[in-house]
Amino acid sequence: MKYRFINHTADIAFEVFGNNLNELFENATMAFYNAFVHVERLDEDMSVEVEVEAESVDYLLFKWLNELLYLFDTEFFGGRRCEVEVSENEAKGKIVGGRSTPENIKIVPKAITLHDFKVERKNGEWYAFVMVDI
Template identity: 55%
Template sequence: MKYRFINHTADIAFEVYGSSLAELLKNAALAFYDAFVDLSRIGESKEVEIEVEGEDDEMVLYRWLNELLYLFDTQFFAAKEIKAEVRERGRIEAIGKLRGGNLTPEMVKVEPKAITMHKFGIERSLEGFKAFVVVDI
């Protein structure tokens, strides 16, 4: 399982899974776009690269999701294909290549406002990573 949506009273919440931090970031992007966009209507003509860094896994995931939200809000961009790479050089760096296209209003299911810190976190286990994310709508 890559991700699953959690019932939440006023926001969108999901758990996301990955065997590595890179896979967790990829699956978080898939969950984000699946929650807010009719992906069957998105083209694949545009590629966008993103880079974020942080002192720990949680900060990297938080910044990663905020970068997706920024692209959604300012460039009306949503991705169907996501590649993520993680490097550790004192700080954790994440590089993403997103392939997708521009949004039109009828493609948007509901509009995200903010990535929240409410119950936000990552758990590590022998199986890999699990994160919980709530997005304000």
């Protein structure tokens, strides 16, 4: 996986890298789940289809991560692996994982924030900075 966590007060922040947008979104998905769930303990007995649209790649990733947060909040869904296809204004993907139990949850996320949120191309690679309120 190409992501790393950043120490930040009262939030969890992570940087995500990808050779293309598909890989960036896949790595962002796994960074999100690894931040909040012990993914190695999850079964792979559920799958969800996620689809979002937006006018910019920044907002597309923001909406994608908010959809993951919604699934975590409402279904206790945690992902172990994923495949994502990103086009100009749309991201579609399938995430395989399972229901998180209380002992599998590391910390409960509250919101994906727009503070310092960014997606950009750096040195031939896609880069994103994400901050999650906890």
